[in-house]
Amino acid sequence: xxxxxxxxxxxxxxxxxxxxxxxxxxxxxxxxxxxxxxxxxxxxxxxxxxxxxxxxxxxxxxxxxxxxxxxxxxxxxxxxxxxxxxxxxxxxxxxxxxxxxxxxxxxxxxxxxxxxxxxxxxxxxxxxxxxxxxxxxxxxxxxxxxxxxxxxxxxxxxxxxxxxxxxxxxxxxxxxxxxxxxxxxxxxxxxxxxxxxxxxxxxxxxxxxxxxxxxxxxxxxxxxxxxxxxxxxxxxxxxxxxxxxxxxxxxxxxxxxxxxxxxxxxxxxxxxxxxxxxxxxxxxxxxxxxxxxxxxxx
Amino acid sequence: xxxxxxxxxxxxxxxxxxxxxxxxxxxxxxxxxxxxxxxxxxxxxxxxxxxxxxxxxxxxxxxxxxxxxxxxxxxxxxxxxxxxxxxxxxxxxxxxxxxxxxxxxxxxxxxxxxxxxxxxxxxxxxxxxxxxxxxxxxxxxxxxxxxxxxxxxxxxxxxxxxxxxxxxxxxxxxxxxxxxxxxxxxxxxxxxxxxxxxxxxxxxxxxxxxxxxxxxxxxxxxxxxxxxxxxx
Numbered sequence: 001x002x003x004x005x006x007x008x009x010x011x012x013x014x015x016x017x018x019x020x021x022x023x024x025x026x027x028x029x030x031x032x033x034x035x036x037x038x039x040x041x042x043x044x045x046x047x048x049x050x051x052x053x054x055x056x057x058x059x060x061x062x063x064x065x066x067x068x069x070x071x072x073x074x075x076x077x078x079x080x081x082x083x084x085x086x087x088x089x090x091x092x093x094x095x096x097x098x099x100x101x102x103x104x105x106x107x108x109x110x111x112x113x114x115x116x117x118x119x120x121x122x123x124x125x126x127x128x129x130x131x132x133x134x135x136x137x138x139x140x141x142x143x144x145x146x147x148x149x150x151x152x153x154x155x156x157x158x159x160x161x162x163x164x165x166x167x168x169x170x171x172x173x174x175x176x177x178x179x180x181x182x183x184x185x186x187x188x189x190x191x192x193x194x195x196x197x198x199x200x201x202x203x204x205x206x207x208x209x210x211x212x213x214x215x216x217x218x219x220x221x222x223x224x225x226x227x228x229x230x231x232x233x234x235x236x237x238x239x240x241x242x243x244x245x246x247x248x249x250x251x252x253x254x255x256x257x258x259x260x261x262x263x264x265x266x267x268x269x270x271x272x273x274x275x276x277x278x279x280x281x282x283x284x285x286x287x288x289x290x291x292x293x294x295x296x297x298x
Numbered sequence: 299x300x301x302x303x304x305x306x307x308x309x310x311x312x313x314x315x316x317x318x319x320x321x322x323x324x325x326x327x328x329x330x331x332x333x334x335x336x337x338x339x340x341x342x343x344x345x346x347x348x349x350x351x352x353x354x355x356x357x358x359x360x361x362x363x364x365x366x367x368x369x370x371x372x373x374x375x376x377x378x379x380x381x382x383x384x385x386x387x388x389x390x391x392x393x394x395x396x397x398x399x400x401x402x403x404x405x406x407x408x409x410x411x412x413x414x415x416x417x418x419x420x421x422x423x424x425x426x427x428x429x430x431x432x433x434x435x436x437x438x439x440x441x442x443x444x445x446x447x448x449x450x451x452x453x454x455x456x457x458x459x460x461x462x463x464x465x466x467x468x469x470x471x472x473x474x475x476x477x478x479x480x481x482x483x484x485x486x487x488x489x490x491x492x493x494x495x496x497x498x499x500x501x502x503x504x505x506x507x508x509x510x511x512x513x514x515x516x517x518x519x520x521x522x523x524x525x526x527x528x529x530x
Contacts, residue, residue: 142411180309
Protein backbone atom coordinates (compact mmCIF):
# COMPACT_ATOMS: atom_id res chain seq x y z
CA UNK A 1 0.00 0.00 0.00
CA UNK A 2 1.06 3.56 -0.41
CA UNK A 3 0.63 4.08 3.36
CA UNK A 4 4.32 4.69 3.84
CA UNK A 5 5.46 1.12 3.39
CA UNK A 6 7.93 2.09 0.69
CA UNK A 7 9.98 3.84 3.33
CA UNK A 8 10.01 0.65 5.36
CA UNK A 9 11.43 -1.48 2.56
CA UNK A 10 15.07 -0.28 2.85
CA UNK A 11 14.88 -0.93 6.59
CA UNK A 12 13.97 -4.53 5.88
CA UNK A 13 16.82 -5.03 3.45
CA UNK A 14 19.28 -3.68 5.98
CA UNK A 15 17.77 -5.92 8.60
CA UNK A 16 18.22 -8.94 6.37
CA UNK A 17 22.00 -8.59 6.71
CA UNK A 18 22.12 -8.28 10.48
CA UNK A 19 24.82 -10.13 12.43
CA UNK A 20 24.04 -11.77 15.73
CA UNK A 21 26.44 -11.59 18.68
CA UNK A 22 24.29 -12.50 21.74
CA UNK A 23 22.84 -15.59 23.48
CA UNK A 24 20.35 -18.06 21.98
CA UNK A 25 17.50 -16.57 24.01
CA UNK A 26 18.32 -13.08 22.73
CA UNK A 27 18.45 -14.46 19.20
CA UNK A 28 14.87 -15.82 19.47
CA UNK A 29 13.74 -12.56 20.99
CA UNK A 30 15.32 -10.49 18.19
CA UNK A 31 13.84 -12.68 15.43
CA UNK A 32 10.44 -12.50 17.11
CA UNK A 33 10.62 -8.71 17.33
CA UNK A 34 11.77 -8.45 13.73
CA UNK A 35 8.87 -10.54 12.40
CA UNK A 36 6.38 -8.68 14.59
CA UNK A 37 7.21 -5.35 12.99
CA UNK A 38 7.21 -6.64 9.43
CA UNK A 39 5.33 -4.05 7.32
CA UNK A 40 2.05 -5.15 5.71
CA UNK A 41 3.31 -5.03 2.12
CA UNK A 42 6.83 -4.81 0.70
CA UNK A 43 8.89 -6.01 -2.22
CA UNK A 44 11.31 -7.75 0.09
CA UNK A 45 12.10 -11.43 -0.05
CA UNK A 46 10.78 -11.82 3.52
CA UNK A 47 7.21 -10.83 2.68
CA UNK A 48 7.12 -13.22 -0.27
CA UNK A 49 8.43 -16.14 1.75
CA UNK A 50 6.55 -15.89 5.00
CA UNK A 51 3.22 -14.24 4.29
CA UNK A 52 -0.03 -15.38 2.63
CA UNK A 53 -0.65 -14.17 -0.91
CA UNK A 54 -2.52 -10.87 -0.99
CA UNK A 55 -5.39 -12.43 -2.90
CA UNK A 56 -6.27 -16.09 -3.29
CA UNK A 57 -9.18 -17.11 -5.56
CA UNK A 58 -10.17 -20.76 -5.22
CA UNK A 59 -12.57 -22.64 -7.52
CA UNK A 60 -14.27 -19.39 -8.49
CA UNK A 61 -17.37 -19.65 -10.67
CA UNK A 62 -19.78 -17.05 -12.03
CA UNK A 63 -22.61 -16.96 -14.57
CA UNK A 64 -25.74 -14.92 -15.13
CA UNK A 65 -27.69 -18.17 -15.82
CA UNK A 66 -27.27 -21.75 -14.67
CA UNK A 67 -26.52 -22.95 -18.21
CA UNK A 68 -23.50 -20.81 -19.04
CA UNK A 69 -20.59 -20.23 -16.72
CA UNK A 70 -18.64 -17.10 -17.59
CA UNK A 71 -15.98 -18.01 -15.01
CA UNK A 72 -15.38 -21.73 -14.78
CA UNK A 73 -13.69 -22.91 -11.57
CA UNK A 74 -10.80 -20.42 -11.57
CA UNK A 75 -7.99 -20.66 -9.02
CA UNK A 76 -5.12 -18.21 -8.84
CA UNK A 77 -3.27 -16.01 -6.39
CA UNK A 78 -1.74 -12.53 -6.41
CA UNK A 79 1.46 -11.86 -4.49
CA UNK A 80 1.81 -8.72 -2.43
CA UNK A 81 3.42 -5.80 -4.25
CA UNK A 82 3.25 -7.49 -7.63
CA UNK A 83 1.77 -6.71 -11.03
CA UNK A 84 -0.30 -9.48 -12.65
CA UNK A 85 -1.49 -9.32 -16.24
CA UNK A 86 -4.79 -10.95 -17.15
CA UNK A 87 -5.01 -11.48 -20.89
CA UNK A 88 -7.42 -13.26 -23.18
CA UNK A 89 -9.58 -12.83 -26.26
CA UNK A 90 -12.88 -10.93 -26.27
CA UNK A 91 -15.55 -12.73 -24.27
CA UNK A 92 -13.02 -14.65 -22.16
CA UNK A 93 -14.54 -13.26 -18.94
CA UNK A 94 -11.78 -10.83 -17.98
CA UNK A 95 -13.96 -7.83 -17.11
CA UNK A 96 -16.47 -10.09 -15.36
CA UNK A 97 -13.66 -11.50 -13.24
CA UNK A 98 -12.59 -7.99 -12.22
CA UNK A 99 -16.16 -7.10 -11.23
CA UNK A 100 -16.45 -10.31 -9.22
CA UNK A 101 -13.16 -9.60 -7.44
CA UNK A 102 -14.35 -6.08 -6.67
CA UNK A 103 -17.70 -7.36 -5.37
CA UNK A 104 -19.90 -5.62 -7.97
CA UNK A 105 -20.98 -9.12 -9.10
CA UNK A 106 -21.49 -11.95 -6.61
CA UNK A 107 -19.70 -15.23 -7.30
CA UNK A 108 -21.81 -18.39 -7.74
CA UNK A 109 -19.23 -20.66 -6.19
CA UNK A 110 -15.72 -20.73 -4.82
CA UNK A 111 -14.00 -18.35 -2.46
CA UNK A 112 -11.95 -15.17 -2.60
CA UNK A 113 -9.57 -14.61 0.30
CA UNK A 114 -7.62 -11.43 0.94
CA UNK A 115 -4.60 -11.81 3.25
CA UNK A 116 -5.86 -15.26 4.21
CA UNK A 117 -9.37 -14.12 5.15
CA UNK A 118 -12.31 -15.26 3.00
CA UNK A 119 -14.47 -12.23 2.26
CA UNK A 120 -18.03 -11.72 1.00
CA UNK A 121 -18.74 -9.50 -2.03
CA UNK A 122 -19.81 -6.64 0.24
CA UNK A 123 -16.62 -6.76 2.31
CA UNK A 124 -14.47 -6.94 -0.83
CA UNK A 125 -15.86 -3.57 -1.95
CA UNK A 126 -13.64 -1.86 0.63
CA UNK A 127 -10.54 -3.99 0.05
CA UNK A 128 -10.40 -4.01 -3.77
CA UNK A 129 -10.16 -0.84 -5.90
CA UNK A 130 -11.40 -1.03 -9.49
CA UNK A 131 -10.35 1.37 -12.25
CA UNK A 132 -12.89 1.09 -15.07
CA UNK A 133 -12.04 0.64 -18.73
CA UNK A 134 -13.68 3.96 -19.55
CA UNK A 135 -12.03 6.10 -16.86
CA UNK A 136 -14.24 9.19 -17.33
CA UNK A 137 -17.36 7.17 -16.38
CA UNK A 138 -15.75 6.61 -12.99
CA UNK A 139 -15.25 10.30 -12.31
CA UNK A 140 -18.11 11.68 -10.24
CA UNK A 141 -16.66 14.89 -8.76
CA UNK A 142 -17.00 18.23 -10.54
CA UNK A 143 -13.36 19.10 -9.81
CA UNK A 144 -10.27 16.91 -9.59
CA UNK A 145 -10.04 17.57 -5.83
CA UNK A 146 -13.70 16.77 -5.19
CA UNK A 147 -13.40 13.53 -7.14
CA UNK A 148 -10.39 12.34 -5.13
CA UNK A 149 -12.19 13.34 -1.91
CA UNK A 150 -15.43 11.54 -2.87
CA UNK A 151 -14.41 8.00 -1.86
CA UNK A 152 -12.61 9.16 1.30
CA UNK A 153 -15.70 11.06 2.46
CA UNK A 154 -17.79 7.95 1.85
CA UNK A 155 -15.37 6.07 4.09
CA UNK A 156 -16.02 8.70 6.78
CA UNK A 157 -12.38 9.75 7.13
CA UNK A 158 -11.48 12.90 9.08
CA UNK A 159 -10.47 16.16 7.41
CA UNK A 160 -6.81 15.85 8.39
CA UNK A 161 -6.51 12.35 6.94
CA UNK A 162 -8.35 13.37 3.76
CA UNK A 163 -6.01 16.33 3.23
CA UNK A 164 -2.96 14.16 3.88
CA UNK A 165 -3.98 11.47 1.41
CA UNK A 166 -5.14 14.05 -1.14
CA UNK A 167 -1.86 15.92 -1.23
CA UNK A 168 0.17 12.68 -1.26
CA UNK A 169 -1.80 11.17 -4.15
CA UNK A 170 -1.90 14.42 -6.12
CA UNK A 171 1.88 14.56 -5.81
CA UNK A 172 2.67 10.98 -6.82
CA UNK A 173 0.15 11.01 -9.66
CA UNK A 174 1.18 14.49 -10.91
CA UNK A 175 -2.21 16.08 -10.33
CA UNK A 176 -1.14 18.79 -7.85
CA UNK A 177 -1.59 21.64 -10.36
CA UNK A 178 -4.95 20.32 -11.56
CA UNK A 179 -6.86 20.02 -8.30
CA UNK A 180 -9.24 22.90 -9.09
CA UNK A 181 -9.76 21.82 -12.69
CA UNK A 182 -12.96 20.32 -14.13
CA UNK A 183 -12.29 16.61 -14.85
CA UNK A 184 -14.09 17.00 -18.20
CA UNK A 185 -11.18 19.14 -19.39
CA UNK A 186 -8.47 16.55 -18.59
CA UNK A 187 -6.66 14.58 -21.29
CA UNK A 188 -7.11 10.80 -21.55
CA UNK A 189 -3.93 10.05 -19.58
CA UNK A 190 -4.78 12.61 -16.89
CA UNK A 191 -8.33 11.24 -16.57
CA UNK A 192 -6.88 7.74 -16.12
CA UNK A 193 -4.50 9.03 -13.43
CA UNK A 194 -7.41 10.77 -11.71
CA UNK A 195 -9.43 7.53 -11.77
CA UNK A 196 -6.44 5.74 -10.19
CA UNK A 197 -6.09 8.50 -7.57
CA UNK A 198 -9.80 8.29 -6.71
CA UNK A 199 -9.46 4.56 -6.12
CA UNK A 200 -6.13 4.66 -4.28
CA UNK A 201 -7.48 7.37 -1.97
CA UNK A 202 -9.64 4.69 -0.40
CA UNK A 203 -6.46 2.70 0.40
CA UNK A 204 -7.53 -0.61 -1.17
CA UNK A 205 -5.36 -3.68 -0.65
CA UNK A 206 -5.54 -4.56 -4.33
CA UNK A 207 -5.83 -2.32 -7.38
CA UNK A 208 -7.56 -3.91 -10.36
CA UNK A 209 -7.59 -2.11 -13.70
CA UNK A 210 -9.64 -2.84 -16.79
CA UNK A 211 -7.79 -2.03 -20.04
CA UNK A 212 -5.61 0.78 -18.62
CA UNK A 213 -4.14 1.56 -22.07
CA UNK A 214 -7.43 1.78 -23.98
CA UNK A 215 -7.83 4.95 -26.09
CA UNK A 216 -4.51 6.37 -24.91
CA UNK A 217 -1.79 7.86 -27.09
CA UNK A 218 1.90 6.96 -26.75
CA UNK A 219 2.90 9.53 -24.06
CA UNK A 220 -0.21 8.66 -22.02
CA UNK A 221 0.61 4.92 -22.19
CA UNK A 222 4.10 5.73 -20.90
CA UNK A 223 2.55 7.80 -18.10
CA UNK A 224 0.30 4.92 -17.04
CA UNK A 225 3.14 2.36 -17.17
CA UNK A 226 5.36 4.67 -15.09
CA UNK A 227 2.51 5.07 -12.59
CA UNK A 228 2.00 1.30 -12.33
CA UNK A 229 5.72 0.64 -11.79
CA UNK A 230 5.87 3.37 -9.16
CA UNK A 231 2.83 1.98 -7.35
CA UNK A 232 4.37 -1.50 -7.28
CA UNK A 233 7.55 0.02 -5.83
CA UNK A 234 5.32 1.45 -3.09
CA UNK A 235 3.95 -2.02 -2.36
CA UNK A 236 0.57 -1.87 -4.15
CA UNK A 237 -0.72 -5.20 -5.52
CA UNK A 238 -2.01 -4.71 -9.06
CA UNK A 239 -4.10 -6.90 -11.36
CA UNK A 240 -4.66 -5.51 -14.82
CA UNK A 241 -6.59 -6.64 -17.84
CA UNK A 242 -5.18 -5.68 -21.21
CA UNK A 243 -5.39 -6.71 -24.84
CA UNK A 244 -2.23 -4.74 -25.51
CA UNK A 245 0.00 -7.40 -23.98
CA UNK A 246 3.16 -6.17 -25.68
CA UNK A 247 2.98 -2.86 -23.79
CA UNK A 248 3.12 -4.28 -20.29
CA UNK A 249 4.37 -7.89 -20.42
CA UNK A 250 8.00 -7.00 -19.71
CA UNK A 251 6.97 -5.25 -16.48
CA UNK A 252 4.66 -7.83 -14.92
CA UNK A 253 5.52 -10.45 -12.30
CA UNK A 254 2.84 -12.91 -13.37
CA UNK A 255 0.63 -13.43 -16.42
CA UNK A 256 -2.68 -15.28 -16.57
CA UNK A 257 -4.28 -16.30 -19.85
CA UNK A 258 -8.06 -16.67 -19.77
CA UNK A 259 -10.17 -18.24 -22.50
CA UNK A 260 -13.91 -18.95 -22.36
CA UNK A 261 -13.88 -18.50 -18.62
CA UNK A 262 -11.03 -20.94 -17.98
CA UNK A 263 -7.38 -20.36 -17.15
CA UNK A 264 -5.26 -21.65 -20.03
CA UNK A 265 -1.87 -20.63 -18.67
CA UNK A 266 -0.52 -18.95 -15.57
CA UNK A 267 3.03 -18.08 -14.52
CA UNK A 268 6.03 -15.85 -15.08
CA UNK A 269 6.18 -13.96 -18.38
CA UNK A 270 8.88 -16.10 -19.98
CA UNK A 271 9.42 -17.47 -23.47
CA UNK A 272 7.03 -20.38 -22.89
CA UNK A 273 4.30 -17.91 -21.88
CA UNK A 274 4.91 -15.87 -25.04
CA UNK A 275 4.48 -19.02 -27.09
CA UNK A 276 1.22 -19.85 -25.32
CA UNK A 277 -0.04 -16.31 -25.93
CA UNK A 278 0.77 -16.56 -29.64
CA UNK A 279 -0.92 -19.96 -29.87
CA UNK A 280 -4.08 -18.43 -28.38
CA UNK A 281 -4.36 -15.55 -30.86
CA UNK A 282 -2.97 -12.91 -28.49
CA UNK A 283 -1.07 -10.39 -30.58
CA UNK A 284 2.66 -10.01 -29.89
CA UNK A 285 5.24 -8.51 -32.28
CA UNK A 286 6.68 -11.33 -34.42
CA UNK A 287 9.96 -12.99 -33.41
CA UNK A 288 10.57 -11.15 -30.13
CA UNK A 289 11.35 -12.28 -26.60
CA UNK A 290 10.36 -10.77 -23.25
CA UNK A 291 13.45 -8.51 -23.07
CA UNK A 292 12.58 -7.03 -26.46
CA UNK A 293 9.24 -5.95 -25.00
CA UNK A 294 10.90 -3.70 -22.43
CA UNK A 295 11.04 -1.01 -25.13
CA UNK A 296 8.36 0.85 -23.21
CA UNK A 297 10.38 0.90 -20.03
CA UNK A 298 9.31 4.08 -18.29
CA UNK B 299 -12.13 15.87 -23.99
CA UNK B 300 -14.21 18.95 -24.63
CA UNK B 301 -16.53 20.36 -22.06
CA UNK B 302 -19.63 20.96 -24.15
CA UNK B 303 -22.63 20.01 -22.05
CA UNK B 304 -25.49 22.30 -21.17
CA UNK B 305 -26.82 22.45 -17.58
CA UNK B 306 -23.36 21.38 -16.44
CA UNK B 307 -21.53 22.97 -13.52
CA UNK B 308 -18.44 24.97 -14.42
CA UNK B 309 -15.79 25.48 -11.76
CA UNK B 310 -15.25 29.25 -11.70
CA UNK B 311 -14.99 32.04 -9.14
CA UNK B 312 -17.97 34.22 -10.00
CA UNK B 313 -20.28 35.92 -7.50
CA UNK B 314 -22.96 33.30 -8.11
CA UNK B 315 -20.68 30.25 -7.82
CA UNK B 316 -19.41 31.53 -4.45
CA UNK B 317 -22.96 31.90 -3.11
CA UNK B 318 -24.64 29.27 -0.98
CA UNK B 319 -26.75 26.85 -3.08
CA UNK B 320 -29.68 27.27 -0.67
CA UNK B 321 -29.72 31.04 -1.27
CA UNK B 322 -29.67 30.46 -5.04
CA UNK B 323 -32.43 27.86 -4.84
CA UNK B 324 -34.57 30.23 -2.73
CA UNK B 325 -34.18 32.98 -5.35
CA UNK B 326 -35.14 30.55 -8.14
CA UNK B 327 -38.32 29.54 -6.28
CA UNK B 328 -39.22 33.11 -5.30
CA UNK B 329 -38.75 34.37 -8.88
CA UNK B 330 -40.67 31.49 -10.46
CA UNK B 331 -43.93 32.41 -8.68
CA UNK B 332 -44.40 35.95 -10.15
CA UNK B 333 -42.87 34.79 -13.46
CA UNK B 334 -45.59 32.18 -13.96
CA UNK B 335 -48.15 34.96 -14.61
CA UNK B 336 -45.84 37.84 -15.54
CA UNK B 337 -46.80 40.69 -17.85
CA UNK B 338 -44.71 41.53 -20.92
CA UNK B 339 -42.98 44.40 -19.12
CA UNK B 340 -41.99 42.31 -16.10
CA UNK B 341 -40.92 39.30 -18.20
CA UNK B 342 -38.79 41.64 -20.30
CA UNK B 343 -37.20 43.26 -17.20
CA UNK B 344 -36.36 39.88 -15.67
CA UNK B 345 -35.02 38.69 -19.02
CA UNK B 346 -32.63 41.64 -19.22
CA UNK B 347 -31.42 41.19 -15.64
CA UNK B 348 -30.89 37.43 -16.06
CA UNK B 349 -29.28 37.75 -19.48
CA UNK B 350 -26.81 40.35 -18.14
CA UNK B 351 -26.02 38.00 -15.23
CA UNK B 352 -25.41 35.18 -17.72
CA UNK B 353 -23.02 37.40 -19.68
CA UNK B 354 -21.23 38.37 -16.45
CA UNK B 355 -20.59 34.73 -15.57
CA UNK B 356 -18.76 34.21 -18.88
CA UNK B 357 -21.27 31.63 -20.07
CA UNK B 358 -19.85 29.69 -23.05
CA UNK B 359 -22.55 30.61 -25.64
CA UNK B 360 -20.43 29.68 -28.64
CA UNK B 361 -19.59 26.22 -27.34
CA UNK B 362 -23.21 25.43 -26.46
CA UNK B 363 -24.86 26.95 -29.51
CA UNK B 364 -26.24 23.55 -30.61
CA UNK B 365 -28.07 22.96 -27.32
CA UNK B 366 -29.18 26.61 -27.08
CA UNK B 367 -30.62 26.42 -30.60
CA UNK B 368 -32.97 23.70 -29.33
CA UNK B 369 -34.45 26.02 -26.69
CA UNK B 370 -34.62 28.94 -29.12
CA UNK B 371 -36.59 26.72 -31.52
CA UNK B 372 -39.05 25.87 -28.77
CA UNK B 373 -39.31 29.58 -27.88
CA UNK B 374 -40.08 30.32 -31.52
CA UNK B 375 -42.77 27.63 -31.56
CA UNK B 376 -44.34 29.16 -28.44
CA UNK B 377 -44.31 32.60 -30.07
CA UNK B 378 -45.97 31.26 -33.22
CA UNK B 379 -48.61 29.15 -31.55
CA UNK B 380 -49.64 31.44 -28.68
CA UNK B 381 -53.13 32.87 -29.18
CA UNK B 382 -54.36 36.32 -28.03
CA UNK B 383 -52.22 38.86 -29.86
CA UNK B 384 -48.54 39.67 -30.16
CA UNK B 385 -48.22 40.94 -26.57
CA UNK B 386 -49.40 37.61 -25.18
CA UNK B 387 -47.10 35.73 -27.53
CA UNK B 388 -44.10 37.88 -26.63
CA UNK B 389 -44.78 37.58 -22.89
CA UNK B 390 -45.13 33.78 -23.10
CA UNK B 391 -41.90 33.48 -25.08
CA UNK B 392 -40.00 35.71 -22.67
CA UNK B 393 -41.36 33.82 -19.65
CA UNK B 394 -40.12 30.58 -21.18
CA UNK B 395 -36.69 32.10 -21.87
CA UNK B 396 -36.58 33.50 -18.30
CA UNK B 397 -37.10 30.01 -16.87
CA UNK B 398 -34.40 28.57 -19.14
CA UNK B 399 -31.89 31.30 -18.21
CA UNK B 400 -32.69 30.85 -14.51
CA UNK B 401 -31.96 27.12 -14.86
CA UNK B 402 -28.77 27.83 -16.79
CA UNK B 403 -27.55 30.29 -14.16
CA UNK B 404 -28.35 27.87 -11.35
CA UNK B 405 -26.82 24.73 -12.94
CA UNK B 406 -23.80 26.62 -14.28
CA UNK B 407 -22.90 28.00 -10.85
CA UNK B 408 -24.00 25.18 -8.51
CA UNK B 409 -22.17 21.92 -7.95
CA UNK B 410 -24.86 19.23 -7.37
CA UNK B 411 -22.66 17.87 -4.59
CA UNK B 412 -22.74 21.25 -2.77
CA UNK B 413 -26.50 21.47 -3.28
CA UNK B 414 -26.98 18.01 -1.73
CA UNK B 415 -24.82 18.99 1.25
CA UNK B 416 -26.89 22.12 1.87
CA UNK B 417 -30.30 20.54 1.30
CA UNK B 418 -29.69 17.43 3.40
CA UNK B 419 -30.04 18.93 6.87
CA UNK B 420 -33.13 21.17 6.30
CA UNK B 421 -34.94 18.35 4.50
CA UNK B 422 -34.01 15.90 7.24
CA UNK B 423 -35.64 18.12 9.84
CA UNK B 424 -39.03 17.55 8.17
CA UNK B 425 -40.81 14.66 9.92
CA UNK B 426 -41.03 11.38 7.91
CA UNK B 427 -38.62 12.69 5.28
CA UNK B 428 -35.24 11.03 4.81
CA UNK B 429 -33.60 14.35 4.03
CA UNK B 430 -30.12 13.15 3.13
CA UNK B 431 -31.50 10.50 0.77
CA UNK B 432 -33.78 13.03 -0.94
CA UNK B 433 -30.82 15.43 -1.29
CA UNK B 434 -28.67 12.66 -2.78
CA UNK B 435 -31.49 11.81 -5.21
CA UNK B 436 -31.64 15.46 -6.32
CA UNK B 437 -27.85 15.44 -6.69
CA UNK B 438 -27.88 12.31 -8.88
CA UNK B 439 -30.79 13.61 -10.96
CA UNK B 440 -28.94 16.86 -11.63
CA UNK B 441 -25.81 14.88 -12.50
CA UNK B 442 -27.81 12.90 -15.05
CA UNK B 443 -29.20 15.90 -16.96
CA UNK B 444 -25.94 16.61 -18.85
CA UNK B 445 -25.65 12.85 -19.40
CA UNK B 446 -29.01 12.83 -21.23
CA UNK B 447 -27.92 15.69 -23.49
CA UNK B 448 -24.56 14.05 -24.14
CA UNK B 449 -26.12 10.68 -25.03
CA UNK B 450 -28.78 12.33 -27.23
CA UNK B 451 -26.09 14.29 -29.06
CA UNK B 452 -23.94 11.18 -29.60
CA UNK B 453 -26.85 9.06 -30.88
CA UNK B 454 -28.09 11.82 -33.21
CA UNK B 455 -24.56 12.32 -34.60
CA UNK B 456 -24.10 8.56 -35.09
CA UNK B 457 -27.42 8.33 -36.94
CA UNK B 458 -26.62 11.31 -39.13
CA UNK B 459 -23.19 9.84 -39.91
CA UNK B 460 -24.90 6.66 -41.11
CA UNK B 461 -27.27 8.72 -43.32
CA UNK B 462 -30.34 7.70 -41.34
CA UNK B 463 -33.32 8.48 -43.63
CA UNK B 464 -35.70 11.16 -42.34
CA UNK B 465 -38.40 10.47 -44.93
CA UNK B 466 -40.35 8.42 -42.38
CA UNK B 467 -40.49 10.64 -39.28
CA UNK B 468 -42.08 7.96 -37.09
CA UNK B 469 -39.40 5.40 -37.94
CA UNK B 470 -36.69 8.03 -37.54
CA UNK B 471 -37.97 9.13 -34.14
CA UNK B 472 -38.39 5.52 -33.04
CA UNK B 473 -34.78 4.58 -33.86
CA UNK B 474 -33.53 7.85 -32.34
CA UNK B 475 -35.41 7.50 -29.04
CA UNK B 476 -34.71 3.77 -28.67
CA UNK B 477 -31.00 4.47 -29.32
CA UNK B 478 -30.99 7.26 -26.75
CA UNK B 479 -32.83 5.11 -24.21
CA UNK B 480 -30.54 2.06 -24.51
CA UNK B 481 -27.39 4.19 -24.43
CA UNK B 482 -28.72 6.13 -21.47
CA UNK B 483 -29.38 2.90 -19.59
CA UNK B 484 -25.80 1.80 -20.23
CA UNK B 485 -24.40 5.14 -19.05
CA UNK B 486 -26.54 5.09 -15.92
CA UNK B 487 -25.42 1.51 -15.18
CA UNK B 488 -21.78 2.65 -15.46
CA UNK B 489 -22.51 5.57 -13.16
CA UNK B 490 -24.18 3.24 -10.67
CA UNK B 491 -21.17 0.88 -10.74
CA UNK B 492 -18.84 3.85 -10.22
CA UNK B 493 -20.85 5.03 -7.20
CA UNK B 494 -21.10 1.51 -5.73
CA UNK B 495 -17.41 0.85 -6.17
CA UNK B 496 -16.61 4.02 -4.24
CA UNK B 497 -19.01 3.12 -1.43
CA UNK B 498 -21.53 5.89 -2.09
CA UNK B 499 -24.19 5.91 0.61
CA UNK B 500 -27.17 8.19 -0.04
CA UNK B 501 -28.26 8.18 3.60
CA UNK B 502 -24.88 9.37 4.93
CA UNK B 503 -25.07 12.61 6.92
CA UNK B 504 -22.96 15.31 5.30
CA UNK B 505 -21.67 18.65 6.49
CA UNK B 506 -23.37 21.69 4.94
CA UNK B 507 -21.85 24.95 3.66
CA UNK B 508 -21.94 28.26 5.53
CA UNK B 509 -23.65 31.54 4.56
CA UNK B 510 -21.66 34.68 3.71
CA UNK B 511 -22.24 38.32 2.77
CA UNK B 512 -22.63 37.24 -0.90
CA UNK B 513 -25.73 35.33 0.03
CA UNK B 514 -27.31 38.34 1.76
CA UNK B 515 -26.73 40.53 -1.31
CA UNK B 516 -28.11 37.81 -3.58
CA UNK B 517 -31.19 37.23 -1.43
CA UNK B 518 -32.00 40.95 -1.08
CA UNK B 519 -31.61 41.66 -4.82
CA UNK B 520 -33.61 38.55 -5.73
CA UNK B 521 -36.41 39.49 -3.32
CA UNK B 522 -36.51 43.02 -4.76
CA UNK B 523 -36.84 41.65 -8.30
CA UNK B 524 -39.56 39.24 -7.21
CA UNK B 525 -41.29 42.04 -5.26
CA UNK B 526 -41.52 44.17 -8.41
CA UNK B 527 -43.28 41.21 -10.04
CA UNK B 528 -45.85 41.02 -7.25
CA UNK B 529 -46.58 44.77 -7.51
CA UNK B 530 -46.85 44.69 -11.33
